[in-house]
Amino acid sequence: MSALLEVNGLTKRFGGLAVVEDVSFSLAQGGRLALIGPNGAGKTTVFNLLCGVYPVTAGSVRFDGADITAMASRRRIGVGLARSFQNIRLMPHLSVAENVMLGQQARASGVLALLSPLRGSRWRREADARLAAFGLADVRDRLVADLPYGIRKKIEIVRAMMAAPRVLLLDEPAAGLNSRETA
Numbered sequence: 001m002s003a004l005l006e007v008n009g010l011t012k013r014f015g016g017l018a019v020v021e022d023v024s025f026s027l028a029q030g031g032r033l034a035l036i037g038p039n040g041a042g043k044t045t046v047f048n049l050l051c052g053v054y055p056v057t058a059g060s061v062r063f064d065g066a067d068i069t070a071m072a073s074r075r076r077i078g079v080g081l082a083r084s085f086q087n088i089r090l091m092p093h094l095s096v097a098e099n100v101m102l103g104q105q106a107r108a109s110g111v112l113a114l115l116s117p118l119r120g121s122r123w124r125r126e127a128d129a130r131l132a133a134f135g136l137a138d139v140r141d142r143l144v145a146d147l148p149y150g151i152r153k154k155i156e157i158v159r160a161m162m163a164a165p166r167v168l169l170l171d172e173p174a175a176g177l178n179s180r181e182t183a
């Protein structure tokens with residue numbers, strides 16, 4: 001079976017500092033991979049390279065057979081590559097449901113689609129279903145700013161799921177969580 005995500009010789013230097021050096025791996029459809037290393041090893045940088053936040057110094061990234069090494073980061077989510085962030089990036093003054101609905105932007109034609117009543121209700125139903133699946137139905141109308149860290153970490157994952165990704169990149173999804181939250 002051919003790989004869904006294939007990374008070859010991925011290298012990133014910041015000035016003279018080699019942060020990621022010759023990293024290669026491939027991920028099959030339905031597979032799971034973990035990237036393990038001490039603080040500063042370059043894990044988040046690998047994610048940023050996969051998402052196109054930084055241009056690569058060398059190497060290639062292929063997604064479902066296509067070379068996406070130079071693809072703009074905003075387009076990568078549209079082809080099916082979604083992520084969560086090590087440092088939570090939610091809109092603190094929007095509700096949980098609103099934050100989660102923002103995750104489907106890659107599938108709808110931009111933020112304006114959210115405002116269309118028909119489309120809006122479809123995304124709202126999907127957001128509600130995904131929140132319920134994560135045990136978050138009871139916080140759907142709360143402001144993110146008022147919620148504890150463990151719940152905000154989960155909301156980031158639900159938001160990434162709203163993009164209907166084929167590959168989901170989770171950057172330290174369990175950092176700072178207790179064992180119950182991690183499970």
Ligand SMILES: Nc1ncnc2c1ncn2[C@@H]1O[C@H](COP(=O)(O)OP(=O)(O)OP(=O)(O)O)[C@@H](O)[C@H]1O
Nearest residue numbers: 014017019037038039040041042043044045046086
């Ligand atoms: N934009 C940047 N410019 C210069 N150096 C950077 C940049 N981003 C990361 N680095 C450096 O690259 C190295 C790897 O950082 P990175 O955040 O990828 O590590 P990490 O494995 O995710 O660490 P942690 O476990 O702390 O999250 C660090 O030395 C960091 O200071």
Ligand SMILES: [Mg+2]
Nearest residue numbers: 043044045086
């Ligand atoms: Mg990191």
